[in-house]
Amino acid sequence: MEQAVEGIHDGATIMIGGFGNAGMPSALIDALIAQGARELTIVNNNAGNGETGLAALLKAGRVKKIICSFPRQTDSQVFDALYRAGKIELELTPQGNLAERIRAAGAGIGGFFSPTGYGTMLAEGKETRLIDGRHYVLESPIHADFALIKALRGDRWGNLVYRKTARNFGPIMAMAAKCTIAQVSEVVALGELDPEVIVTPGIFVQRVVQTGVQTSIPSNPQEAAQ
Amino acid sequence: MSRYTREQMAARVARDIPEGAYVNLGIGLPTKVANYLPADKEIFLQSENGLLGMGPAPAPGEEDEDLINAGKQPVTLLTGGAYFHHADSFAMMRGGHLDICVLGAFQVSAGGDLANWHTGAPDAIPAVGGAMDLASGAKQVFVMMEHQTKNGESKIVDQCAYPLTGIGCVNRIYTDLAVIDVTPQGLQVLEIVEGLSFEELQKLTGATLRPAA
Numbered sequence: 001m002e003q004a005v006e007g008i009h010d011g012a013t014i015m016i017g018g019f020g021n022a023g024m025p026s027a028l029i030d031a032l033i034a035q036g037a038r039e040l041t042i043v044n045n046n047a048g049n050g051e052t053g054l055a056a057l058l059k060a061g062r063v064k065k066i067i068c069s070f071p072r073q074t075d076s077q078v079f080d081a082l083y084r085a086g087k088i089e090l091e092l093t094p095q096g097n098l099a100e101r102i103r104a105a106g107a108g109i110g111g112f113f114s115p116t117g118y119g120t121m122l123a124e125g126k127e128t129r130l131i132d133g134r135h136y137v138l139e140s141p142i143h144a145d146f147a148l149i150k151a152l153r154g155d156r157w158g159n160l161v162y163r164k165t166a167r168n169f170g171p172i173m174a175m176a177a178k179c180t181i182a183q184v185s186e187v188v189a190l191g192e193l194d195p196e197v198i199v200t201p202g203i204f205v206q207r208v209v210q211t212g213v214q215t216s217i218p219s220n221p222q223e224a225a226q
Numbered sequence: 227m228s229r230y231t232r233e234q235m236a237a238r239v240a241r242d243i244p245e246g247a248y249v250n251l252g253i254g255l256p257t258k259v260a261n262y263l264p265a266d267k268e269i270f271l272q273s274e275n276g277l278l279g280m281g282p283a284p285a286p287g288e289e290d291e292d293l294i295n296a297g298k299q300p301v302t303l304l305t306g307g308a309y310f311h312h313a314d315s316f317a318m319m320r321g322g323h324l325d326i327c328v329l330g331a332f333q334v335s336a337g338g339d340l341a342n343w344h345t346g347a348p349d350a351i352p353a354v355g356g357a358m359d360l361a362s363g364a365k366q367v368f369v370m371m372e373h374q375t376k377n378g379e380s381k382i383v384d385q386c387a388y389p390l391t392g393i394g395c396v397n398r399i400y401t402d403l404a405v406i407d408v409t410p411q412g413l414q415v416l417e418i419v420e421g422l423s424f425e426e427l428q429k430l431t432g433a434t435l436r437p438a439a
Contacts, residue, residue, distance in 0.1 A: 019275040019276075019294070019298070019312075020294065020298040021291060021298075022275070022291060022292050022293075022294050022298075023292070045312075049298075069353070069354055069355050069356070070353045070354065070355040071351060071352075071353050072351040072352070072353035073353075079351075080351060083351055084349075084351075090352075092352055092353070092354060093354075094354050094355075094356070094357070094358040094359050095274060095312075095316065095354070095355050095356040095359055096315075096316030096319060096320055096356060096358075096359030096363070097358075097359070098312075099311075099312035099313045099315070099316050100313055100316065100317075100320075102312075102313070103313040114320065115320065115362045115363070116320060116358045116359045116362050116363065117358045117362070118362065118392075118393065119390060119392070119393040120358060120389065120390045120391065120392070120393075121344075121389050121390075122354065122358065162309075163292045164290065164292040164293045164303070164309055165273070165275050165276050165277055165292060165293055165294055165309060166292040167276055167309055167310070167311050168275050168276050168311065168312050169311070169312050170311065171311040171313075172311055172312060172313045199311070
């Protein structure tokens with residue numbers, strides 16, 4: 001795990017996969033906390049739940065800014081306290097714009113017009129355009145230095161398959177970062193992943209690290225292969 | 227004064243969802259609609275976190291932390307359901323593929339503006355999630371809410387006082403007192419709870435209503 005997060009520098013922008021705890025790469029986050037990088041900008045749908053994972057990274061004081069769609073939750077007490085104390089900067093983005101801004105970065109798009117948020121305070125100050133009778137807001141891509149994601153299985157070439165709704169932001173974050181680090185429950189031999197069902201092709205993944213079998217792994221291998 | 231219960235509101239919304247519709251149910255009250263979708267109709271529930279063909283909550287002990295809904299509660303997948311990543315999920319909304327979304331609201335204006343994400347209070351921590359994407363993307367937006375606040379103020383207003391989620395995006399409003407369509411001619415009442423007259427409903431409503439035909 002130490003090797004997996006090697007080279008993450010102070011001030012880095014890091015995408016972290018997951019929707020709540022589903023798909024959150026907790027082992028990589030713990031390694032990042034131990035590694036010590038600070039002044040980080042984090043991109044995630046949320047701003048940490050409970051006291052572990054992303055919340056623990058926030059609590060350790062390593063994050064200066066977070067780009068997310070839904071920070072406030074019943075168990076977001078770590079973020080809430082930092083935000084109210086003025087110790088963390090928040091860039092709030094509608095969830096679909098967040099996803100598309102990440103995807104755009106990975107796909108080499110310099111910006112795009114989205115109808116989402118037009119006329120709201122989240123579009124204030126942004127360029128707008130009327131296209132075929134509909135109003136749109138110019139949104140910019142979000143690039144990252146690193147992406148930390150969680151997948152079910154990966155191979156030596158970085159091909160990945162995910163598990164159920166833990167997929168969420170993983171595939172698009174993998175595309176948007178200069179260096180994508182995937183924690184997987186199992187590293188398998190080349191050829192074991194069916195090329196027809198590989199979700200993230202290895203070109204988008206630079207490091208794969210096995211975390212071992214987790215409680216969420218189905219006992220039925222047929223299901224795991226889905 | 228009698229009011230529709232939350233369960234009755236959910237059952238009423240469910241009646242308006244046709245066979246074959248792709249539907250996203252928002253967090254909170256709209257989630258209850260799923261309990262009233264008729265078993266003999268095939269309706270596809272979408273969840274923003276990458277799930278189409280969402281089924282009911284699992285039996286106790288069968289929960290899977292990797293299979294959750296937008297409210298981060300454990301759910302199941304129906305036979306034939308699919309998983310996908312977030313950009314695809316929101317392309318379903320933004321791209322006009324989703325037929326109906328059902329959302330809660332703080333306020334809806336006579337022109338169909340929706341406010342449901344932020345009170346704008348200086349000490350409030352804003353969180354928007356997928357609300358704006360759903361409001362502007364779904365072909366039809368249904369709102370489910372109490373007709374009035376706890377203080378007795380109408381949640382149907384001429385102009386929203388809270389920060390907007392979307393402009394002119396609401397098509398139909400289901401409250402505990404009435405079902406109301408947002409039309410180019412104004413707010414058209416479709417149904418009123420038993421025992422309440424149109425005039426009484428109008429008095430409780432902060433925008434001009436048109437009586438049912």
